[in-house]
Amino acid sequence: MRRARRRHRRRGDGRARRGRRPAGEVRRRLRRRDRPQRAHLPREPEPPVTGTRPVVVVVGPPGAGKTTVAELLADRLGVRVRDTDQDVEANEGETVQDIFVSRGEPVFRELEAAAVAEALRTHDGVLALGGGAVMDEGTRAQLAEHTVAHLDVGLAHAAARVGMNSGRPLLMGNIRGQLKKLMDARRPLYNEVATFTIDTNDLTPDEVVDRVLKELGR
Ligand SMILES: Nc1ncnc2c1ncn2[C@@H]1O[C@H](COP(=O)(O)OP(=O)(O)OP(=O)(O)O)[C@@H](O)[C@H]1O
Numbered sequence: 743m744r745r746a747r748r749r750h751r752r753r754g755d756g757r758a759r760r761g762r763r764p765a766g767e768v769r770r771r772l773r774r775r776d777r778p779q780r781a782h783l784p785r786e787p788e789p790p791v792t793g794t795r796p797v798v799v800v801v802g803p804p805g806a807g808k809t810t811v812a813e814l815l816a817d818r819l820g821v822r823v824r825d826t827d828q829d830v831e832a833n834e835g836e837t838v839q840d841i842f843v844s845r846g847e848p849v850f851r852e853l854e855a856a857a858v859a860e861a862l863r864t865h866d867g868v869l870a871l872g873g874g875a876v877m878d879e880g881t882r883a884q885l886a887e888h889t890v891a892h893l894d895v896g897l898a899h900a901a902a903r904v905g906m907n908s909g910r911p912l913l914m915g916n917i918r919g920q921l922k923k924l925m926d927a928r929r930p931l932y933n934e935v936a937t938f939t940i941d942t943n944d945l946t947p948d949e950v951v952d953r954v955l956k957e958l959g960r
Pocket residue numbers: 802803804805806807808809810811827872873874903904910942945946947950
């Protein structure tokens with residue numbers, strides 16, 4: 743009798759999850775060739791609101807024109823536009839720049855990842871992400887389910903576009919040097935999440951919009 747009860751004791755489904763495991767639940771055993779498990783498991787996003795998804799998500803480095811192009815694109819498509827930098831600012835009542843100064847980049851990244859997850863779940867228009875949003879592994883996993891336009895730009899054009907007084911906290915001081923460092927580090931991440939990439943170097947924002955619409959078949 744006692745033995746039967748023990749056998750049916752619930753132990754979860756054995757899948758690795760974030761947070762504390764119930765007593766008796768172990769992480770799944772790895773095979774010899776499996777990659778080691780991460781110390782922290784990715785956030786589990788809320789399920790999408792049924793039938794709601796952005797028409798397109800726009801990613802790319804600072805100065806790629808994400809905010810500018812997303813607004814024009816939404817106008818052309820007759821849909822709403824949303825920008826996760828603006829969502830974070832609205833949620834916190836503080837500018838991105840001030841959040842970096844007063845609370846630090848890691849706090850901003852947490853707020854950003856939450857804002858991106860919420861927008862992917864609930865927004866049905868054009869969505870522009872902050873330039874560094876793709877650094878979050880959980881965000882990249884979510885983007886795999888979406889149509890993502892990567893706006894690419896070279897260092898010279900990006901530096902000229904963001905200008906000297908850019909209000910971008912990561913580019914303070916040596917704008918060109920900082921931009922190069924972060925563009926080099928992030929390029930593989932933009933490519934990883936991109937459904938298509940558009941080289942914006944010699945295009946006006948309107949021409950970029952034309953290219954995106956063509957890629958979307960609109
Ligand atoms: N294709 C383009 N050609 C020339 N200038 C552009 C182009 N796209 C955007 N710009 C200009 O570059 C500046 C930066 O654009 P924008 O703010 O849209 O970039 P972003 O990618 O959203 O940057 P961030 O990652 O910092 O949010 C703006 O002044 C904008 O008018």
